[in-house]
Amino acid sequence: MLTSRVPAAVDALVAVLRAAPGLADVTVVDGPPAVNLTDRRLLFVGWQPGGETAVSLTQTFNSAGARTRDEAFQIAGYIEARTGDKDMQATRSKAFAILGEIETALRATNDSPDAPTLGGAVLWAHLTAGDLSQAQAEGSVAGLAFTVTCQARI
Template sequence: MATSAVPAVIDALLDILEATPELEGVAVVDGPPGVNFTERRRIYVGYSPGSDQAAEVQQSFANAGARNRNEDGLIACYAEARGGDKEMRLRRNQVYELLAIVENALRGTDVAPEAPTLNGAVLWSEVTSGSLVQGQDSGAQAGLSFTVAYRARI
C-alpha cells in the first residue's frame, strides 16, 4: 500500500503532458532544470523557481475504521516562454497558451475521459492557481508558476 499518491501523480502528469499533441516542441521537464535546453518553451512538473517544495500533501482518514486515507495534494509546476527579442507581450501570451494546454489536457473529453483522474491515479485533479513573472535577460521571458491540486484515496 502506498503512503502517498505524489509519485504516481507526478508520473501521470508527465505522461499526459508528454502525450499532448499541442505540446510538440515544448520541453516537458521532470523536476528542476538540470541543463540548458534549446527549447524556448518549457513546462516543469514538480518544480517552481524560488521554491524548494515540489509537492505538498495533507492526509486524513477517509472513514471510520482507519482503512483508507484521503490525500489532498498540490504539485508545483512552472511554464516558461523565452525569446531572443524584447517582445514581452508575445512571451506572456505564449506562457498563458501553455497553461491553457495543460488545463485542457486535464479536462475529461470523449477521447480522454480519465484525464481529470490523471488516468486513475487520483479521484480528481485541476489547475488551481498561477503567478506570472516577467523579465528581460538575453531577450524577453515570461514564467507562470501554477499548481495542480488533486484528491486521492490511499
C-alpha cells in the same frame, strides 16, 4: 501498503503533458533543470524557481474505522517562454497558451474521459493557481508558476 498517490500522480502528469498534442513543441521536464536548457518553451513538473517543495500533501482518515485515507496534494510546476526580442506581450501570450494546454490536457473529453484522474492515479486533478513573472534578458522572458491540485484515496 500504499502510503501515497503522489509518485504515481507526478509520473502520470508528466506522461499526460508529454503526450498532449498542443505541447508537442514544448520541452516537458520532470523535476528541476539539470542543465542549462536553451529551449524557448519549457514546462517543468515538480519544480518552481526558488521553491523548495515539489509537492505538498496532507492526509486524513476517510471515515471512522481508519480503513482508508483521503490525500490532497499540490504539484508545483513552472512554464518558461522566451523570445529573442523585447515583445513582452507575445512572450506572455506564449506562456499562457502553454498553461491553456495544461488545462485542456486535464479536462475530460469524449476521447479522454479519465484525463482528470491522471489515468486513475487520483480521484481528480485540476489546475488551481498561477503566478506570472516577466523579465527582459537577451529578449523577453515570461515565467508562469502554476499548481495542479489533486485528491486521492489510499
